[in-house]
Amino acid sequence: MAIKFSTTFLLRKLHQVTGIVPLGMFYFVHIYTNVTAMNGPKVFNDHVQDIHDIPFLLFIEVFGIFLPLAYHSIYGVLISGEAKVNVLTYPYARNWFYFLQRITGGFLFFFLLFHLLNFRFGLIPGLNPTPVAGHAQEAFQIVSREFQTTWIVVVYILGVLATAWHLAYGVFLFAVDWGVVIGEKAQKLTIRAAVALALVLGLVGVNAVFAFVRPCGLLPQSLCEAPKASRSVTTPARF
Amino acid sequence: MSTNEHVHKKKLTDPPKTIKFKIQRREKEGADAHWETFEIPYRRNLNVISALMEIRKNPVTADGKETTPPVWDMSCLEQVCGICTMVINGRVRQSCSALVDDLLLATGGNTITLQPMTKFPNVRDLKVDRTRMFDHLKQVSAWIDLDGTYDLGPGPHISSEVAHERYVYSRCMTCGCCLEACPQYSEDQYIGPQAIAQARLFNMHPVGKAEMDARLNGLMEENGIANCGNAQNCLQVCPMSIPLPRAIYETNRDITVNSLFGWLKK
Numbered sequence: 001m002a003i004k005f006s007t008t009f010l011l012r013k014l015h016q017v018t019g020i021v022p023l024g025m026f027y028f029v030h031i032y033t034n035v036t037a038m039n040g041p042k043v044f045n046d047h048v049q050d051i052h053d054i055p056f057l058l059f060i061e062v063f064g065i066f067l068p069l070a071y072h073s074i075y076g077v078l079i080s081g082e083a084k085v086n087v088l089t090y091p092y093a094r095n096w097f098y099f100l101q102r103i104t105g106g107f108l109f110f111f112l113l114f115h116l117l118n119f120r121f122g123l124i125p126g127l128n129p130t131p132v133a134g135h136a137q138e139a140f141q142i143v144s145r146e147f148q149t150t151w152i153v154v155v156y157i158l159g160v161l162a163t164a165w166h167l168a169y170g171v172f173l174f175a176v177d178w179g180v181v182i183g184e185k186a187q188k189l190t191i192r193a194a195v196a197l198a199l200v201l202g203l204v205g206v207n208a209v210f211a212f213v214r215p216c217g218l219l220p221q222s223l224c225e226a227p228k229a230s231r232s233v234t235t236p237a238r239f
Numbered sequence: 240m241s242t243n244e245h246v247h248k249k250k251l252t253d254p255p256k257t258i259k260f261k262i263q264r265r266e267k268e269g270a271d272a273h274w275e276t277f278e279i280p281y282r283r284n285l286n287v288i289s290a291l292m293e294i295r296k297n298p299v300t301a302d303g304k305e306t307t308p309p310v311w312d313m314s315c316l317e318q319v320c321g322i323c324t325m326v327i328n329g330r331v332r333q334s335c336s337a338l339v340d341d342l343l344l345a346t347g348g349n350t351i352t353l354q355p356m357t358k359f360p361n362v363r364d365l366k367v368d369r370t371r372m373f374d375h376l377k378q379v380s381a382w383i384d385l386d387g388t389y390d391l392g393p394g395p396h397i398s399s400e401v402a403h404e405r406y407v408y409s410r411c412m413t414c415g416c417c418l419e420a421c422p423q424y425s426e427d428q429y430i431g432p433q434a435i436a437q438a439r440l441f442n443m444h445p446v447g448k449a450e451m452d453a454r455l456n457g458l459m460e461e462n463g464i465a466n467c468g469n470a471q472n473c474l475q476v477c478p479m480s481i482p483l484p485r486a487i488y489e490t491n492r493d494i495t496v497n498s499l500f501g502w503l504k505k
Contacts, residue, residue: 001452003498005459012465013499082429083468084422089329090472098422098470173469179492182485 015075016177019170022068027167031201034208038216038224041140049136073112076105101169104162111159119143127152144212153209160205168198251340254281255349258339259301260290262309263354264364272361275309276301276350287327287334287342287353288313291365311365318478321414325365326354331419331476334365356419371427372413375434379457383447395445408440408486410479417473417483429466430458432473436486442493455490455498464490 033051037044054060080102087099117123119142122131128146132139147153172194175181181190210217216224257278265272277294278301285293288311295308311334313323318336327337328351342351359367385391397405417432418424424431438454441447458464464487473483 001456003452003501004456005498006461006463008461009459009463009465079468082423082425082466084425086420086422086472090420090475092470092472092475094469094471095422098468176469176484176488177465177467177491179488179490179495182488182492184482184485187484 011075012079015072015079016174018068018072019167020174022064023072024167024170026065027163027201031205031208035204035211037140037143037208037211038219040215040224041144044140045137048132048139052134052136069112073105073109077109080105097169101166101173104166107162108159108166111155111162114155115159118146140212147209147212153213156209157206160209161202164198164201164205168194168201171197251343254283254340255343257281257349258285258290258343259350260294261350261352262294262364264306264309265355265361266363268360268362268368275304275306281339281349283340285339287325287337287339287351288316288323290339290351291334291353309365310363312367319412321412321478324356324414324416324419326352326356326419328352331356331416333414333478336478356415358419358421358424359415367415369413369415372415372418372431372433375430376413376437378430378460379434379438380450380453381434381437381441383441383444384450385446397445401443405440405443407479407481408436408443411436411440411481412479414478416476416478420472420476421468422470422472423466423468427462430460430462430464432467432483432487434458435464435467435490436481436483439486439490442490451493451497455494458490459494459498464494 033044033047036047051057083098083102085099085102087095114124118127119132121133122129122142128142130138130142132142135142147156172181172187172190175190176187181187207217207219215221258281260277260279262275262277263272264275277299279290279293291309291311298306298308300306311323311325313335314320316323316335318333321333323334324331325334327334328342328346334353339351343349353365355361355365356367359369359371362368411433413433415433421429421431423429435458438458442451442454467487469484471484477483
């Protein structure tokens with residue numbers, strides 16, 4: 001018999017894939033760059049510069065990040081609109097997780113819009129006017145200047161935590177929605193792994209936020225001494 | 240809280256003299272709903288249905304107003320037909336196996352609230368129309384085609400593992416608890432766990448397997464399996480303890496391998 005896909009079915013599958021493959025992968029790259037801020041402005045700015053030097057950057061940015069992100073967030077908000085939330089009547093852990101996935105998604109919709117306009121484009125009136133894109137050597141200074149304002153730091157901490165949970169639990173959701181994980185025992189193990197991933201991403205991410213305010217973030221500064229001497233000797237000159 | 244709690248019988252040591260039933264009434268489909276409270280004397284071993292029968296004998300509300308007897312569905316009275324399903328104290332379950340003592344112990348008061356299921360058309364009072372669930376079974380071809388003009392002989396052998404797993408799915412009584420508790424199910428937005436589990440039941444059968452594509456196609460329609468939100472309330476409320484998420488995820492795997500990546504075999 002011929003296989004027939006409905007539009008909704010394909011849109012859902014695309015929503016599940018975009019969350020993991022372009023966006024989830026990109027998030028790991030993003031958080032890695034953030035973490036380099038622990039070793040000071042120079043190291044961070046150099047990493048931002050490295051991203052600027054990627055070939056086909058605009059192509060990757062549009063098709064690997066902007067389009068999947070726009071699709072995943074807009075369709076995600078539409079899916080959330082279908083929910084008949086009943087966590088108070090049926091207060092089970094996975095029902096709360098279901099609710100939380102939609103809450104974090106809705107929050108991230110606005111947070112990511114703010115984050116992009118604030119740093120990528122520098123377009124929010126009254127806040128940072130310099131886009132990080134094209135100004136790699138000022139990247140650290142742009143962020144740390146912005147983080148002098150408390151509410152912005154709070155918003156970014158919430159954003160980092162929401163992303164960590166939404167992505168980590170999303171990995172579990174992807175695994176069951178594609179039939180990778182099936183049994184109850186396997187589900188439990190996967191959820192534990194997802195919680196562990198959320199904790200790691202959350203803690204590392206929050207520490208990276210503080211790294212723009214204080215060297216090494218919340219960790220003791222002895223952990224973050226950048227190997228300055230060796231770096232200047234071994235770094236090859238750009239050509 | 241499982242609906243099988245009556246197996247471990249708990250005694251209500253200091254029962255109240257009377258019990259109140261707060262019942263959601265509706266004259267007919269489309270009419271406005273309203274609440275009526277009835278009071279009946281307590282006696283031992285009441286379940287919600289025997290209490291409703293007691294109310295029906297003398298349909299007068301607690302404030303003395305004469306009214307019509309409440310309408311509800313019932314049949315087997317032993318939690319295998321599923322038709323008496325309603326929302327009791329805010330939670331969906333069968334009213335035949337909802338023991339008054341247990342309900343009073345759980346709430347600590349003497350009032351029990353009864354509502355019809357909210358995700359189905361409300362015909363009258365506590366009675367709902369569950370035709371939709373049977374339409375969903377048709378959508379996924381939840382049967383095995385065996386029509387023929389000659390004797391096909393004995394069917395293929397089924398291993399005891401498969402037989403055991405299929406038996407659990409075969410216990411489904413189409414009661415609607417899973418749909419009522421599902422945050423993704425409303426109207427015809429999502430086909431829901433029961434039909435997916437029945438598709439799984441027949442996909443696991445060695446003869447039924449031949450029609451797997453038709454079942455998976457049914458599950459990939461607009462209201463199909465991809466609309467599952469993985470809240471897994473179905474697993475918690477199923478009175479037959481059917482592992483409904485498992486049926487969904489097994490079918491997800493069939494869809495991934497058979498339908499989404501089937502072209503890789505060509």
